Amino acid sequence: MITYKGIEIDVEDNNYMKTKGLSSYLNKDIRIAIGNHVREDYIDVLKYIIDYIIINKPTISVNQNIGYYSWLLQFRVDDQNYYDIYEVNSDGSNFNNGCDTAISIIRNQSEICSHYGLSTIFPNFNQMVVISQGVYEGKDIEGIRYESPEHMSGWWLITDDYDDNIESLMTVHYHHVAFSRPDILKYLALPFGYRFLIENNEVEISKDEE
Template identity: 45%
Template sequence: MMKDILKVQKECCKHYEEEFSPITLEQLVVVSDGVLEGAKPVKGVRYKSPEHMSGWWLTDDSFNGNIDSLKNIHFSHIIEKRPDLAIYMALPYGYRFLLGSNKEHVWFDEMVLND
């Protein structure tokens, strides 16, 4: 399964003409409640982070801004529960995506690198 994810991630990075920056299965991803269930659109952003963190923060519309409600989960759980999100997770720091409701929007946000 991981081999398939890496292949699709490489294709994603090539599509956006970006460096392939994969994360490991053990690295942590920050998620809000509801993301793994997949009922609402998901917003993702990748910040520069310590090595044990992937840098990815994933939230949905139910996130109220309270960072204490966020959870850290291993990337392996994202692959298991939401492989549709895992596709984007080799994009470099500074990338954002919005996925859901038959929409896909992916872009680089230089402001993220300054946060």
């Protein structure tokens, strides 16, 4: 058992990691199914949710979504004493019990930024992305991230199908890109002012000099 901000986290169970005491903020505690990652990863997810609940004091309902950095989780009830954490699957078609995909995506994004000595700035599901034709089709892609208003992720994603007509660009929700282009997810937490280029299976990351 460990304690975080007055909330106990049971780390002894081999199947679930559970909170004790969060029911004073909600009508239930929370549990996460343990999958293929190390226990510290699941502890980090619970700490994130604990922070969210203590700070925001939200009213939680069944099937309510919560953003976990740049992935999406959901509260379900499989046991009357707990909200179980589910996550959207990689193509967005359904939700699965646990949070292994979320953990992998967040780790990959963090590792890319750390490798280049950059701060990690996660996009979220409520933000928007500017894309050209060819992005959803999986073509080679260049991404540039600009300082932007809060509702925008800052990402502009362009392929060779772009005809230099700015009116041909589309503004779409981040999750549409996340589900259709899992190959670029790891680069989307690069900070403002950076770009990545994927061409002929080669990747180049650099500071935008324009």
